[in-house]
Amino acid sequence: MTRSRTLTRWQRARWVLATVFLMGSTPVSAAGLAPRNVQVGSSGPGVTTSYVINATTATSDLVGSISFEFCVDAVGSCVLPSGVVTTGATLGTQSGATGFTLMAGANGRPYLTRVAASVNDNEPLSYTLNNITNPTATNTSYFVRITTYTASDGVTGPVDNGTVALSTAEPVQLTGVTPEILVFCVGTTIVGNCTTIAGDTIDFGDFSPTSTRTGTSVMQAQTNAAGGYVITVNGSTLASGINTIPALATQTTSIIGTSQFGMNLRANGTPVVGTNPTGVGIGGVVANYNTPNLWRYGSGEAVASAPSPTNENTYTSSYIVNIGGAQAAGVYTATMTYICTASF
Secondary structure, eight states: OHHHHHHHHHHHHHHHHHHHHHHHTOOOOOEEOOSEEEEESOOOTTOEEEEEEEEEOOSOEEEEEEEEEEESSSSSSOOOOTTOBOTTOEEEEEESSOOOEEEOOSTTOOEEEEEEEEEOTTOEEEEEEEEEEOOSSTTOEEEEEEEEESSSSSSSSEEEEEEEEEEOOOOOOOOOOOOOOEEEEEESBOSSSGGGOBOOOOOOOSOBTTBOEEEEEEEEEEEOOTTOEEEEEEOOOOEETTEEOOBOSSOBOOOTTSOEEEEESSOEETTEEOOOOBSSSOOEEOGGGOSTTOBBOOTTEEEEEESSOEEEEEEEEEEEEEOOTTOOOSOOBOOOEEEEEEOO
């Protein structure tokens, strides 16, 4: 009986020892990094790009290294996604906990290292890893597992961790062609752009030797031609059969009582007519038609131009007609044709 009781006590002692051993081997889990995200410069498959890794600590502790592990799955054994290359990665900006250098390590597991230093909980961290090649599979998820360590070797003393899901994406290719452009329109009224141009007739009414008759037309031009554009005016002076109102061959003031026909592209005070060019383009009026209150007309002459590609400019052509008392009676007409030539 004594032997039996001794055996029972030994068995109980062995059970207690086994229980203590099992409790002592329970692993400690790291706390979660949150919030966390990874911003990739490009999600294209096989593209070499940058990764901006952001995470907030959960624990106040020493941090000597931080690893970034690229895996096919979020948990379990880490299988490197096909095509991922991290061995040429470089460290860009860093904030929160700083002083790190980048160790390429094994492909798919670069890590940051420094002499271990304290980091508080709720500390936002941010690191830019450049020159990382994405997985080559299209529209496929993969994961970056982030872990902080107390040691500087990227494996010893895990503190906080977290996983971020990412995905490659098939790029959408957008294509289009900008052709050679010349937008040019002529009329008597315009509001905004050439879609609103209207009118093709100017009626001077009755000419008189005691007053000047005036009228205006408008035109707008823009082009992407390397050499810009040139606008010319073409047509004969006002005529009625064999009778004409002489065109001004040189820039001349308006003289009431003298037969004259001329034009310019400026705002004028004598007589009051016209508007200066408008618009955001770089076009302008050529010298012969650019002086207020001086008038001229020569068929085929340039009246406006732009030296290079330009957005729109709107020009107002102002016309004057004077006659002398001896000007022959009749219905006088003329057709002004404007031609815009772009140099591509």
